[in-house]
Amino acid sequence: xxxxxxxxxxxxxxxxxxxxxxxxxxxxxxxxxxxxxxxxxxxxxxxxxxxxxxxxxxxxxxxxxxxxxxxxxxxxxxxxxxxxxxxxxxxxxxxxxxxxxxxxxxxxxxxxxxxxxxxxxxxxxxxxxxxxxxxxxxxxxxxxxxxxxxxxxxxxxxxxxxxxxxxxxxxxxxxxxxxxxxxxxxxxxxxxxxxxxxxxxxxxxxxxxxxxxxxxxxxxxxxxxxxxxxxxxxxxxxxxxxxxxxxxxxxxxxxxxxxxxxxxxxxxxxxxxxxxxxxxxxxxxxxxxxxxxxxxxxxxxxxxxxxxxxxxxxxxxxxxxxxxxxxxxxxxxxxxxxxxxxxxxxxxxxxxxxxxxxxxxxxxxxxxxxxxxxxxxxxxxxxxxxxxxxxxxxxxxxxxxxxxxxxxxxxxxxxxxxxxxxxxxxxxx
Amino acid sequence: xxxxxxxxxxxxxxxxxxxxxxxxxxxxxxxxxxxxxxxxxxxxxxxxxxxxxxxxxxxxxxxxxxxxxxxxxxxxxxxxxxxxxxxxxxxxxxxxxxxxxxxxxxxxxxxxxxxxxxxxxxxxxxxxxxxxxxxxxxxxxxxxxxxxxxxxxxxxxxxxxxxxxxxxxxxxxxxxxxxxxxxxxxxxxxxxxxxxxxxxxxxxxxxxxxxxxxxxxxxxxxxxxxxxxxxxxxxxxxxxxxxxxxxxxxxxxxxxxxxxxxxxxxxxxxxxxxxxxxxxxxxxxxxxxxxxxxxxxxxxxxxxxxxxxxxxxxxxxxxxxxxxxxxxxxxxxxxxxxxxxxxxxxxxxxxxxxxxxxxxxxxxxxxxxxxxxxxxxxxxxxxxxxxxxxxxxxxxxxxxxxxxx
Numbered sequence: 113x114x115x116x117x118x119x120x121x122x123x124x125x126x127x128x129x130x131x132x133x134x135x136x137x138x139x140x141x142x143x144x145x146x147x148x149x150x151x152x153x154x155x156x157x158x159x160x161x162x163x164x165x166x167x168x169x170x171x172x173x174x175x176x177x178x179x180x181x182x183x184x185x186x187x188x189x190x191x192x193x194x195x196x197x198x199x200x201x202x203x204x205x206x207x208x209x210x211x212x213x214x215x216x217x218x219x220x221x222x223x224x225x226x227x228x229x230x231x232x233x234x235x236x237x238x239x240x241x242x243x244x245x246x247x248x249x250x251x252x253x254x255x256x257x258x259x260x261x262x263x264x265x266x267x268x269x270x271x272x273x274x275x276x277x278x279x280x281x282x283x284x285x286x287x288x289x290x291x292x293x294x295x296x297x298x299x300x301x302x303x304x305x306x307x308x309x310x311x312x313x314x315x316x317x318x319x320x321x322x323x324x325x326x327x328x329x330x331x332x333x334x335x336x337x338x339x340x341x342x343x344x345x346x347x348x349x350x351x352x353x354x355x356x357x358x359x360x361x362x363x364x365x366x367x368x369x370x371x372x373x374x375x376x377x378x379x380x381x382x383x384x385x386x387x388x389x390x391x392x393x394x395x396x397x398x399x400x401x402x403x404x405x406x407x408x409x410x411x412x413x414x415x416x417x418x419x420x421x422x423x424x425x426x427x428x429x430x431x432x433x434x435x436x437x438x439x440x441x442x443x444x445x446x447x448x449x450x451x452x453x454x455x456x457x458x459x460x461x462x463x464x465x466x467x468x469x470x471x472x473x474x475x476x477x478x479x480x481x482x483x484x485x486x487x488x489x490x491x492x493x494x495x496x497x498x499x500x501x502x503x504x505x506x507x508x509x510x511x512x513x514x515x516x517x518x519x520x521x522x523x524x525x526x527x528x529x530x531x532x533x534x535x536x537x538x539x540x541x
Numbered sequence: 542x543x544x545x546x547x548x549x550x551x552x553x554x555x556x557x558x559x560x561x562x563x564x565x566x567x568x569x570x571x572x573x574x575x576x577x578x579x580x581x582x583x584x585x586x587x588x589x590x591x592x593x594x595x596x597x598x599x600x601x602x603x604x605x606x607x608x609x610x611x612x613x614x615x616x617x618x619x620x621x622x623x624x625x626x627x628x629x630x631x632x633x634x635x636x637x638x639x640x641x642x643x644x645x646x647x648x649x650x651x652x653x654x655x656x657x658x659x660x661x662x663x664x665x666x667x668x669x670x671x672x673x674x675x676x677x678x679x680x681x682x683x684x685x686x687x688x689x690x691x692x693x694x695x696x697x698x699x700x701x702x703x704x705x706x707x708x709x710x711x712x713x714x715x716x717x718x719x720x721x722x723x724x725x726x727x728x729x730x731x732x733x734x735x736x737x738x739x740x741x742x743x744x745x746x747x748x749x750x751x752x753x754x755x756x757x758x759x760x761x762x763x764x765x766x767x768x769x770x771x772x773x774x775x776x777x778x779x780x781x782x783x784x785x786x787x788x789x790x791x792x793x794x795x796x797x798x799x800x801x802x803x804x805x806x807x808x809x810x811x812x813x814x815x816x817x818x819x820x821x822x823x824x825x826x827x828x829x830x831x832x833x834x835x836x837x838x839x840x841x842x843x844x845x846x847x848x849x850x851x852x853x854x855x856x857x858x859x860x861x862x863x864x865x866x867x868x869x870x871x872x873x874x875x876x877x878x879x880x881x882x883x884x885x886x887x888x889x890x891x892x893x894x895x896x897x898x899x900x901x902x903x904x905x906x907x908x909x910x911x912x913x914x915x916x917x918x919x920x921x922x923x924x925x926x927x928x929x930x931x932x933x934x935x936x937x938x939x940x941x942x943x944x945x946x
Contacts, residue, residue: 395869523841
């Protein structure tokens with residue numbers, strides 16, 4: 113069900129050509145390349161390969177990076193950076209709310225995410241609702257407004273999924289559901305309403321007078337039912353996972369399972385369903401009832417069954433600056449290193465319909481990549497630079513960027529200006 | 542049972558060469574004693590729960606018949622200098638959250654031994670990451686929330702687990718003691734300090750009147766009794782303070798009342814290294830991965846490194862978490878502190894011997910030396926590396942965890 117390239121459009125690209133020479137390249141789409149060359153031009157990757165087979169273009173700015181490691185820009189399939197909340201307390205199902213309208217692009221969280229190597233982020237509302245609104249897929253570049261960051265569908269509209277949740281977070285006082293059965297019933301009811309709405313629209317055809325009144329929530333749900341908008345679904349417990357799959361079977365939407373604390377218990381069912389999974393890695397079980405039996409070994413169980421597997425930060429649950437650590441914790445629990453790197457990059461891109469644009473070091477893809485001081489899953493490794501769409505968005509050698517990376521006095525303040533001719537490089541925040 | 546075994550019986554058993562449930566040897570490719578240089582291919586011999594020999598395998602014989610655990614690396618059992626595990630349960634439901642009572646801002650009379658659940662799942666969880674000693678108890682969030690204790694991460698009851706029943710009195714300064722809109726007092730930082738000073742002055746009077754005795758002696762008052770122990774230097778005051786303002790207030794309070802102070806958290810401690818050093822106060826530094834928000838918005842991964850570099854005694858901790866994860870893991874936090882300027886050696890010290898010193902239990906735990914408790918953590922590689930596993934945890938010669946975590 114995955115790998116339906118959406119023909120996504122990326123935000124604006126940086127200009128100029130750069131060649132990175134001598135690093136160990138981990139393209140993810142292919143085997144590692146020692147002593148490699150990466151050439152990027154006007155925001156896209158132009159060439160990737162061993163030094164012997166890739167020429168450094170004469171007009172490219174040359175970066176000698178022997179001893180470093182270059183990986184694709186990281187793809188975070190589940191984050192709350194930017195402080196954007198969609199749904200409010202008025203109802204448990206609010207598909208009409210959009211992250212597009214809610215995100216502060218100057219929030220310090222974006223800078224921290226750049227310091228962690230994140231170049232693509234799916235920003236979502238919380239899990240306190242059965243359906244908390246439309247998510248937004250963004251390129252993590254410095255922008256003046258959200259339009260500078262968002263990926264777009266071929267028709268030019270901002271691209272994203274639909275955030276849903278079941279389990280304990282969305283069970284609250286009325287009008288929220290009080291049980292799991294009620295949760296599923298409310299969701300079914302709304303999806304049936306969307307089916308009816310779609311049927312009426314189809315029946316009306318081109319006759320505007322016969323069309324039902326516009327309903328923003330149902331319009332968004334039609335994008336879910338036709339597979340354009342992927343359901344990004346919070347679910348932890350084994351039975352909650354099966355409920356998601358049951359609803360998926362009934363309504364035919366495309367879905368990615370998020371968090372999935374008990375993935376190991378239903379790994380066969382998940383694999384048989386052919387859905388993707390985006391896992392969270394946390395330091396201890398519990399904190400709430402549905403995560404009491406959290407088990408990191410789910411990652412390896414899903415990998416063994418060929419499930420498309422991503423990992424996410426759920427920032428602020430885990431810190432975007434430590435996203436590579438999340439992959440490492442999955443390795444600690446049995447996931448292969450290559451599987452973990454793919455889970456932080458290409459597999460995440462697949463689960464957002466962005467694999468034709470990002471997620472690996474391949475010619476034609478966006479020039480999103482990260483320079484590391486060492487192997488990706490070592491605690492001793494530092495993110496040295498992050499490039500998004502051919503722009504250098506994080507450079508540890510710049511004092512201002514180092515503040516985002518390490519923290520310190522003033523690190524909690526929002527970015528104050530995106531670009532300012534008055535200040536030198538790295539002083540523009 | 543065996544912990545209270547009379548020394549004579551232990552000695553007889555040792556002389557007889559009989560295997561004892563608390564007899565064990567550990568052989569490690571790299572043995573970090575912490576009190577001395579690391580030993581390549583090192584051996585630790587534990588008998589009757591105590592370390593009897595430490596040295597290179599070539600010169601440290603392992604008595605015949607002793608169970609031997611092997612590992613790539615071994616360290617002293619880790620000492621978590623501040624946690625709420627055992628009081629704050631993993632389910633995070635009202636029925637398992639005993640770290641904070643908010644009915645009054647100052648409650649020194651709350652004892653940790655009345656609230657520690659030795660069977661709480663998170664104790665075994667942190668033990669599986671090498672933690673053998675836990676300073677835990679009433680949590681941050683009230684001006685004075687109650688006492689703390691020190692326990693080993695084993696035992697079915699608090700009595701089997703505890704090694705120091707009264708370790709410190711937990712105090713918090715800063716915005717978390719007066720959440721916006723709560724309508725309760727304290728409502729400001731100034732009021733916090735006024736309430737505390739008032740209480741300590743009452744305790745001073747209580748202490749002197751009780752000492753004078755006679756008919757004028759006041760009736761027993763559990764809260765003032767505990768504060769009097771703090772004033773007498775018998776019970777340290779652990780003050781959680783994150784902002785520079787709150788840290789400064791903690792130091793001023795100590796100047797006025799002369800108690801033994803342990804600073805806790807100290808997110809902006811890096812701004813006050815001179816002042817903290819001059820006061821001679823140790824810092825139990827916030828977890829390295831603590832979230833940078835609210836009163837901690839200016840924290841830095843490098844705080845532990847900067848305090849240590851200034852010469853301030855530091856200890857590392859897992860801290861308090863209100864949601865997911867319900868506890869942090871000391872080993873993980875130490876690793877991130879190590880990688881952000883502290884370095885492996887200082888980070889290991891800060892979660893073993895250094896932490897034991899801050900807590901005043903260094904005679905018993907924190908390093909691998911003859912006479913100390915046989916507490917060890919075993920690993921299949923660099924303890925701080927993300928992908929290394931803790932493979933066994935030993936407390937006083939007993940294996941409390943074995944596996945691959």
